[in-house]
Amino acid sequence: MEADSDIKTTPRGFQCGLCNVNLPNQSSVDQHVKGRKHQTLRTVRSTRKTQERHSVFVSGITPLVSQSDVTEYFTQFGPVSDVVMDKDKGVYAIVQFAETESLQATLSRVEHQMGGLKLRVKPREKKDFKLIPKKNASQNLQQALERLKPPLCQLVSVNAQVQYVVERFQLGENEKKARGLLVQLLQEVFVEFFPDSQIQPFGSSVNTFGVHSCDLDLFLDLDNTKVFQAQAKSTAEQAGEGTSDDGRSEDSILSDIDLTSASAAEVLDLVAAILRRCVPSAHKVTVVGGARLPVVKFHHHQLNLQGDITINNRLAVRNTRFLQLCSGMDERLRPLVFTIRHWAKQKQLAGNPSGAGPLLNNYALTLLVVFFLQRCEPPVLPTVDRLRDMACEEEECVIDGWNCTFPSQPIAVPPSRNTQDLSTLLFGFFTFYAKFDFAGSVISLRQGRALPITDFLSQEQPEGEKPTKLHGPKLGPLSLLDPFDLSHNVAGNLNERSQRGFQRECQEADKYCRSLQYQRKSTKGKSWGLVRLFTPRGDVPQSPAEQLTISIPFKPASLPEALRDRLRAAGGGFRLPWFREVCCAVEGVLKGVLGCHLAPSADAAWGAESFVDAETSPGSLNASMNDSCDSVGSQGEGAGAAVAGAKRPLSSSSDAGESPEGKKPRLSKRRKPEPPHWICVQKHAVWAGRRRVRRELVKDSDSRPEGSCVALETKVTARIAEKEPELGGPLEVKVQPQVIGGTESTKAVLTLEPISDEAGVFHDFFHFLEAFLPKMVETFLEKDASDL
Incomplete structure (x- = not known):
C-alpha cells in the first residue's frame, strides 16, 4: 500500500514523510492516513507523476513562437493535453501528451524543426514530490513588527504613530x-x-x-x-448580409x-x-x-x-465611490483604517493572501470602522440613509434594484462636530467592539445601528439559493450588512472561532489602551503606544477542558419555520427557547439514536422535573433558565447558563418561625449547587465500524449523508449492538450542557467528563460525538416530530 511507504517509525512514534508531520501512535497514523490532507497530497503526487511520464522538455524556441504554434506542431505525434511556456524569456516549453505512445513517437524522431527553428526535445526531468512548507506566519509578523518598532518608538504621541502607519503602508x-x-x-x-x-x-x-x-x-x-x-x-440584417459593414465587428x-x-x-x-x-x-x-x-x-x-x-x-464600483466619499468627509477615517487593518493582520484576524477562508477581509474591516464612527457621540460619519437624503436629484443611483444614492462630493456633507483625536478614537473602536453583542445583532450602516437578529430569522434565504431582495442576508457569528446590497453579509465567511478571536483581541486591546504604556512615550526607550498593540498574538495551547467540549452553533438557516417564528417572537430572549429545543434534541440523540442510558445527576439541583422524558423537558428547561441564567436573557452578558430544574419554592410560614438552633445545620450545609448535568451510560462501541454498517443498510440505492436520518442512524446503532460484544465495562460520562450568548456567538456547549472508563474508550466516544452530535441535533431541529 502506497500510504504505508510514507509512514516511517521514529524513536518517538511515527512520521509521515509526505505531509511532514509527526504522529504519536498507531491510532493517530490510521486517522491521518484517512484524512483529507494526506489523501489530497497523494492525489496531487500521483497527478504530477503522470504528467512527468507524459511530458517532454522543448528548447530552442524564441519569444515570437506562440503556445498555439507549439501545440499545432506536436499534435502530429498525438493529442496534446497542455503546453506550458516560459513567457518571459521565451526559450523553452513543456508539452504534455494525453497518451504514452505520443511521447514515444516524439522522442523517437531524431530531429525536430518548426518554422525554421531547430528544436531540442528530451524527456521531462523527473523530480521527487515534496510538500513545500508554508512560510512561518508568526515569524513574518514578528519581522514586520521589528521593522516598525524603531521609528514608532521615537515618535512623541500615538497620534503621530498612527499617521506614520499611513505614510509607511499607503x-x-x-x-x-x-x-x-x-x-x-x-x-x-x-x-x-x-x-x-x-x-x-x-x-x-x-x-x-x-x-x-x-x-x-x-x-x-x-x-x-x-x-x-x-x-x-x-x-x-437591413443590408441583408451576415456581418455589419463596420470593420470593428469583423475584427x-x-x-x-x-x-x-x-x-x-x-x-x-x-x-x-x-x-x-x-x-x-x-x-x-x-x-x-x-x-x-x-x-x-x-x-x-x-x-x-x-x-x-x-x-x-x-455594485463594487459604487461601494468604492462610497468609501472615497467617507474618506473625504473626515480625514481621521484613513489613519484609523490603516492602523486597524495592520493590527488585525498582526493578530492573524485578517490578511489571508488567498482572499478565502474564515478571516476578515479588508472591506469588512473598513465597514466596521465606518460603523463605529457612525455610533460615536457626536457621530463622526453620517448614516447611509442620511447621505441619501443629502443627495440631489441628479445623483440618484439604483443598481440591481438597490438604492445606492449619495452625494458625489464631500463638500455636500456638513462637517462632524466630533473633535476626538486619533488616539481616543482608536481606543474607542476597541472598547465598542469588546462589548458588542455580535450574537444578537446585525450591523446596518444604512441605518447606523445594530438591528436585532430576530428581525431576520424569517427572511434568511434557504441554503443553496442565491441571495435576493426577497430574502435576508446569510446570518453568521458576525453579521455585517453591505451598505447597499442588504442581502449580502460581507463577513459571512467568518466562523465562530474567527469572531471570538476578533472580539477577544478587541478586549485585550481595550484593556491595554487604558494603561500608561499606550498613552505615554516611555522615558526609558521601551516599547509603547502602537508597538505593544501590534505585537503578534502567540499560539495559545488548548486546555484539556476545551478539548473535551462539543459546540452546537445557532444556525438560523437550518431551523424549521415554526421555530423561527417562535424565536422571532421571543425577541432578545431567543436564546432560551432555542437552547430548550437543543437540549431536547441532544437527549433524543444520546438516548434514542445511540441507545445510551440517561439519568439526571443525583446531587445537582434538578428540582421536581427531569429530562428523562422529552415531553416534560421544555417546562423543566424553561424554569431552569429563569432560575439559573437570567443573564443570558439580557444580551449584555456572555456568561454560560447551565441547565437546571424548577425554581425552588419560597420558604413557608412554618419555616419562618423555626428556631435559630434549627436553622444552623441548614446554614452550615449551604453551598453553591453543582451545575445540573446528565449521567450518560454506554455499554457498546456504537462508533466502531459505523460507516460500514450504514453502507450495508443503505445498499447504495438510498444513499444519505451521515446524520441526516434519525431512523437510519437508530438502525445502525441497533445493528452494532446486536453483532458486537459489549465493552469491557460500561462507559459512564458526565454531560453538562450550557448556552453561551451575549457578546459571544450563540451556541450550546456540552462539556464531557469521564466518570467510569474501564475499557479506555472515552476519547474514542468523544471524538465520535464531536462530529456526529451537531449533525444529528440539526436533523432533529429541522424535522417535525412526525417525520422523526
Whole structure:
C-alpha cells in the first residue's frame, strides 16, 4: 500500500514523510492516513507523476513562437493535453501528451524543426514530490513588527504613530501611476475585442485605502458593447448580409459570441484567453467560476501585481465611490483604517493572501470602522440613509434594484462636530467592539445601528439559493450588512472561532489602551503606544477542558419555520427557547439514536422535573433558565447558563418561625449547587465500524449523508449492538450542557467528563460525538416530530 511507504517509525512514534508531520501512535497514523490532507497530497503526487511520464522538455524556441504554434506542431505525434511556456524569456516549453505512445513517437524522431527553428526535445526531468512548507506566519509578523518598532518608538504621541502607519503602508505615487498605466493598457487591449467596453478599477487601489502590493480589482463593463453588438446585427440584417459593414465587428471577438445570451463563464473564458495571448507579462491566468462573483485572476510579472477582472460587479464600483466619499468627509477615517487593518493582520484576524477562508477581509474591516464612527457621540460619519437624503436629484443611483444614492462630493456633507483625536478614537473602536453583542445583532450602516437578529430569522434565504431582495442576508457569528446590497453579509465567511478571536483581541486591546504604556512615550526607550498593540498574538495551547467540549452553533438557516417564528417572537430572549429545543434534541440523540442510558445527576439541583422524558423537558428547561441564567436573557452578558430544574419554592410560614438552633445545620450545609448535568451510560462501541454498517443498510440505492436520518442512524446503532460484544465495562460520562450568548456567538456547549472508563474508550466516544452530535441535533431541529 502506497500510504504505508510514507509512514516511517521514529524513536518517538511515527512520521509521515509526505505531509511532514509527526504522529504519536498507531491510532493517530490510521486517522491521518484517512484524512483529507494526506489523501489530497497523494492525489496531487500521483497527478504530477503522470504528467512527468507524459511530458517532454522543448528548447530552442524564441519569444515570437506562440503556445498555439507549439501545440499545432506536436499534435502530429498525438493529442496534446497542455503546453506550458516560459513567457518571459521565451526559450523553452513543456508539452504534455494525453497518451504514452505520443511521447514515444516524439522522442523517437531524431530531429525536430518548426518554422525554421531547430528544436531540442528530451524527456521531462523527473523530480521527487515534496510538500513545500508554508512560510512561518508568526515569524513574518514578528519581522514586520521589528521593522516598525524603531521609528514608532521615537515618535512623541500615538497620534503621530498612527499617521506614520499611513505614510509607511499607503500606495506611493509611482505605484498609482504604474497601476494607471496597466489599466490603460488593458483598456486598449479589450476595446479591440469588445468595442466600446470600459475597464473600471475598484477596491483598495482607488478607494484611498490601498497599501503596497494590494490587488488590482477591475470591472469590465460590457453594457456599451452589447448596444454596439445589437446595432451591428440590426445593420447587417437591413443590408441583408451576415456581418455589419463596420470593420470593428469583423475584427472583434463579437463574431464568435452573443453577449446577450452568453453565460458569465463563457465571457470570462474569453477574457482569460485575451489576457494570456495579448497582454505582455500576464501570468498565472485562471478563471475562478465557483466564487460568489466569478472572476479571472492574473499576475502581472513585471509589476509583481495580482489582479482580478469581473464582469458583473457594478455594485463594487459604487461601494468604492462610497468609501472615497467617507474618506473625504473626515480625514481621521484613513489613519484609523490603516492602523486597524495592520493590527488585525498582526493578530492573524485578517490578511489571508488567498482572499478565502474564515478571516476578515479588508472591506469588512473598513465597514466596521465606518460603523463605529457612525455610533460615536457626536457621530463622526453620517448614516447611509442620511447621505441619501443629502443627495440631489441628479445623483440618484439604483443598481440591481438597490438604492445606492449619495452625494458625489464631500463638500455636500456638513462637517462632524466630533473633535476626538486619533488616539481616543482608536481606543474607542476597541472598547465598542469588546462589548458588542455580535450574537444578537446585525450591523446596518444604512441605518447606523445594530438591528436585532430576530428581525431576520424569517427572511434568511434557504441554503443553496442565491441571495435576493426577497430574502435576508446569510446570518453568521458576525453579521455585517453591505451598505447597499442588504442581502449580502460581507463577513459571512467568518466562523465562530474567527469572531471570538476578533472580539477577544478587541478586549485585550481595550484593556491595554487604558494603561500608561499606550498613552505615554516611555522615558526609558521601551516599547509603547502602537508597538505593544501590534505585537503578534502567540499560539495559545488548548486546555484539556476545551478539548473535551462539543459546540452546537445557532444556525438560523437550518431551523424549521415554526421555530423561527417562535424565536422571532421571543425577541432578545431567543436564546432560551432555542437552547430548550437543543437540549431536547441532544437527549433524543444520546438516548434514542445511540441507545445510551440517561439519568439526571443525583446531587445537582434538578428540582421536581427531569429530562428523562422529552415531553416534560421544555417546562423543566424553561424554569431552569429563569432560575439559573437570567443573564443570558439580557444580551449584555456572555456568561454560560447551565441547565437546571424548577425554581425552588419560597420558604413557608412554618419555616419562618423555626428556631435559630434549627436553622444552623441548614446554614452550615449551604453551598453553591453543582451545575445540573446528565449521567450518560454506554455499554457498546456504537462508533466502531459505523460507516460500514450504514453502507450495508443503505445498499447504495438510498444513499444519505451521515446524520441526516434519525431512523437510519437508530438502525445502525441497533445493528452494532446486536453483532458486537459489549465493552469491557460500561462507559459512564458526565454531560453538562450550557448556552453561551451575549457578546459571544450563540451556541450550546456540552462539556464531557469521564466518570467510569474501564475499557479506555472515552476519547474514542468523544471524538465520535464531536462530529456526529451537531449533525444529528440539526436533523432533529429541522424535522417535525412526525417525520422523526
